[in-house]
Amino acid sequence: MNFDIQSDKIISESFLNTGKTTFLEAAHFVQNMDYKRNLDKNNMLAVLNDNFGTCSTKHALLKRLADENQKFDFQLILGIFKMNADNAPQIKEVLEQHQLDYIPEAHNYLKWNHQILDFTSRTWRKENFESQLLKEIEIQPEQITDFKVKYHQNFLEDWLDQHPEIPYSIDEIWKIREDCILALSRG
Structure with missing residues (x-):
């Protein structure tokens, strides 16, 4: 289930900039953020920008991270x-x-x-x-x-x-x- 973040796309780069180099590091980073609604759920980086999110925004971000890294499963x-x-x-x-x-x-x-x-x-x-x-x-x-x-x-x-x-x-x-x-x- 875990994989190295290797894409140069925006979400991958954003996680790499926080020092997270694997999917599980990114997922646990997101999991440890507060549970709170983001003002702009359409902004794919809202969770990282706001440093909080909901089940929706957090998991959509992680799904996009997986997709950017060709992990479509x-x-x-x-x-x-x-x-x-x-x-x-x-x-x-x-x-x-x-x-x-x-x-x-x-x-x-x-x-x-x-x-x-x-x-x-x-x-x-x-x-x-x-x-x-x-x-x-x-x-x-x-x-x-x-x-x-x-x-x-x-x-x-x-x-x-x-x-x-x-x-x-x-x-x-x-x-x-x-x-x-x-x-x-x-x-």
């Missing part, structure tokens, strides 16, 4: 999982307030040789969500913005249709989800 995955108080204790209060056991959340990570590689943060591990996965699809780095949001919202609409006992509209459930993300970023 890395996949960028969009997974939907049951985010709950067990796998994300910071959101327990939000879920209880809205009487929800979980909320379907979109999460990006890499796959290599059918193995999940998650470099979201120092504390987030694949064990936090792997057993709670509802759906996975492969996406491209440029799909972490509008496509990801729309896909997630469509999934939530279907989920609400399948669970008529949940008394929320799509707008309300999206707001609850945003409150969960805020709770996660705080802690």
Whole structure:
């Protein structure tokens, strides 16, 4: 899974300029950055420029690094999982307030040789969500913005249709989800 960074393209050069010479060094460098939303998710260097990122921006950057180095066996995955108080204790209060056991959340990570590689943060591990996965699809780095949001919202609409006992509209459930993300970023 590891490889030497040898490309002279922009992302590879940016990592080399930080002293990271292998994929795993770059991945752990990104993993140790704070979890926080980047202002410009379309900027492929946002994570390195801002020194923080989310599952989306961090894994899109690492996927691009792999691609620049001709390592096309890395996949960028969009997974939907049951985010709950067990796998994300910071959101327990939000879920209880809205009487929800979980909320379907979109999460990006890499796959290599059918193995999940998650470099979201120092504390987030694949064990936090792997057993709670509802759906996975492969996406491209440029799909972490509008496509990801729309896909997630469509999934939530279907989920609400399948669970008529949940008394929320799509707008309300999206707001609850945003409150969960805020709770996660705080802690």
